[in-house]
Amino acid sequence: MAVFGVIGCGYVGSDVAVHLKYAGHQLIGTTRSPERMPALQEVVHEAHQLDLTDAAADFTFLEQLDGLLISVAPTQQSEGYNSVFASGLRNLTRALRCRRSTRNLHITLISSAGVYGDQQGNGVNEDSPCDTSNPVNALLASAEDLLRNIDRPDTEICILRLGGIYGPGRDMVAMIRRAAGQQVPKNGNAIPAWSSILDITRGVHFAFQQGLEGTYNLVDDMQLSRRELSTLICDREGLPPVLWGHSEPAGARMMNARVSNDKIKAAGFSFQSPSMLVPESV
Template sequence: MVEKVCENVAIIGCGYVGRAVACHLQKQGHFVTATTTRKERVTELEEVAAQVVIMTGNDAKAVKSVVQNQDTCLVSLAPISTRQVDAEVYRETYIPTAENLVAALKENSSVKQLIYLSSCSVYGNKNGEWVDETFGVDTDNEYNQVLGEAEQILLSSVREDLSVCILRLGGIYGPGRELMKRLSRLAGKRLPGSGENVGFWIHLDDSVRAVDFARQHRFNGIYNLVNDLRWTYRELCDYVCDKQGLERIVWDASQPSFRPLNAQISNRKIKAAGYTLIHPQTIV
């Protein structure tokens, strides 16, 4: 596939991943429009985008305006909060944005590629089984219900001239979100569960490059985006604590795990599509 010299790309939601994608695409010469809900982030985003728009996804007119004359649209949302939010806040963040975007795309012929960043957590508890993109979404967890519903709303916009790609990401780590620092804060603490759930991770670099790969190759459908490492949380936390000479975490198997995902996530589909991981094994 021949890469266009320059595309117009709208990024709805410029948090950790969205901002990094904007920076990557702008360096390639693409015209990037970044959206944010916070006025105080405009100056920061102007460093990585040609245009910054303050908007919320529940503003249908704003969504319609931002996708005008775009070639690609990336949706990279997160609830606005510094703490864990309830499922209703999740719904208010994801569903109106998805619905308004689909409505806008019905009247838009310029957008050829829509990419939505979802999460592998949607699989929920599969009792440690291997799962791929054909498996159903967890309907017991309210957060996963919302993420799965948003996926289906966006997938409904597929048409002959519009590809829709859902990237289900593992836990994201990278600069500013180093796992060594994050997990070392748990040293010596007692945590619920056995710690035997396998953790699934993806480096920021791979998150960015996979988005660009999906854009260039006009991906359709759902793809898991996780690295090749298959460590349990216990193994990973023990490694981090031992490496820094810290007291290991104590796991309380009498208590249910606070992590809803319990499955082995396959990344074969995205590899078969031609994507090669930058950090297949690196974790810390």
């Protein structure tokens, strides 16, 4: 049995916590919200209220850990991203670097395949440069670098870049059905990346078990444009097409790339949900 911590028990973090708890591990979880503490106490063995942006935050629980997932989600305002991914992650990495314990610690950071930005629909992999012209992408890339630079021999760092997340409570196919026949002011030719919550959770567990280090795209196999995906769904169900625009709204963060998942497959990971259009394999 390992002691595993989850910093940020939101949609992804809570699912990972439940999965690892039932796999037999001891779970420590955190949330910023005092209102969420009772629910979190039902999920993990030990719950902490933690605000990463607080310079006086208590990180002593890190000393107990064999594994750690960092899955923090700011508000959509730029200052939310800045506080979490700049000052918050800086406080956390300082605490990780200064751990007194010398027990081996595997850390997984949840990041975003959106850091590749607008690549005009071309293929990208983990060696492709990030589009740091966008301020959110720049913050995410900087957060990744903060973790990589912990530089302790007893600490392994794995970064998982996710696409748009689908799963229970996030039924993307149903959302597209509801948009049938309507105008959507986004670029229909843009190619997003997608990730199933099932495979995200399995991927975090796999990274911990295998001691994965480095950066991996944890995205499914689907590489369709928004227009292609919605047309396929609407045609299949006899619905009128979604009426996409040809550009993004001014100032919007742009993602348009065919993101490869070959690296994580080569490491031995297999996807149970290759696409939101394919039933999950057991």
